Amino acid sequence: MTGLVTEVTWVDVREELPQDGLPVAAAITGRYPADGAESGTASGEEFWLVRPMYFTTRHFGEDGSEHRDCFVDSDGIIRRPYDPADDDTVTHWAYLPTLPGKTTHLVLGEEVQPALRNAWNARPAT
Numbered sequence: 624m625t626g627l628v629t630e631v632t633w634v635d636v637r638e639e640l641p642q643d644g645l646p647v648a649a650a651i652t653g654r655y656p657a658d659g660a661e662s663g664t665a666s667g668e669e670f671w672l673v674r675p676m677y678f679t680t681r682h683f684g685e686d687g688s689e690h691r692d693c694f695v696d697s698d699g700i701i702r703r704p705y706d707p708a709d710d711d712t713v714t715h716w717a718y719l720p721t722l723p724g725k726t727t728h729l730v731l732g733e734e735v736q737p738a739l740r741n742a743w744n745a746r747p748a749t
Contacts, residue, residue, distance in 0.1 A: 629720040636704035636713055640692060641678040646719055649676040649694050651702060653711035671714070676702070678716065 633650065634641075641647050651674055655667045676694040683689055684701060694702045694713045705712045721728055723742040730738045 631717045631720070633715040633717050635715055640704060641716055641718075643680045644677060646675065646677045647694075647716040648673050648719055649696075649702070649713045650715040650717075651711065652705075652714050675719070676713075676716075 631648070650671060652669070652671045654669050674696050676696045678692075678694050680692055681689065682691075682693055682695055682701060685699065690701050690703075692704060694704075694716070696702070702711055702713050703709060705714045719728065722730060722738065724745050725738060725742075
């Protein structure tokens with residue numbers, strides 16, 4: 624296994640939001656509905672989990688509704704920054720880690736294969 628380490632710094636959404644269009648790791652809190660329970664009820668198990676999402680200052684849902692300052696996941700689920708009255712919100716966000724052994728999120732073209740080889744050959748510092 625390659626011994627590459629990364630550090631995550633979580634940002635409280637009550638203090639700061641990401642830049643528009645930025646992909647992030649989002650910590651989401653809410654409550655799963657209990658078996659047979661209708662969505663929106665207070666029953667069910669609480670959760671707090673991390674999902675990849677992107678933040679946007681303006682998003683149009685599939686139904687045409689407009690949403691401001693929200694996080695959107697790959698399934699198109701829209702979540703707002705933390706609100707104790709909401710059942711499913713984002714509490715914190717973090718920048719996604721950089722590529723293994725790099726300080727960037729993207730490598731293109733002829734630089735890809737050497738970057739991959741360097742990452743695969745990396746060994747933990749002793």
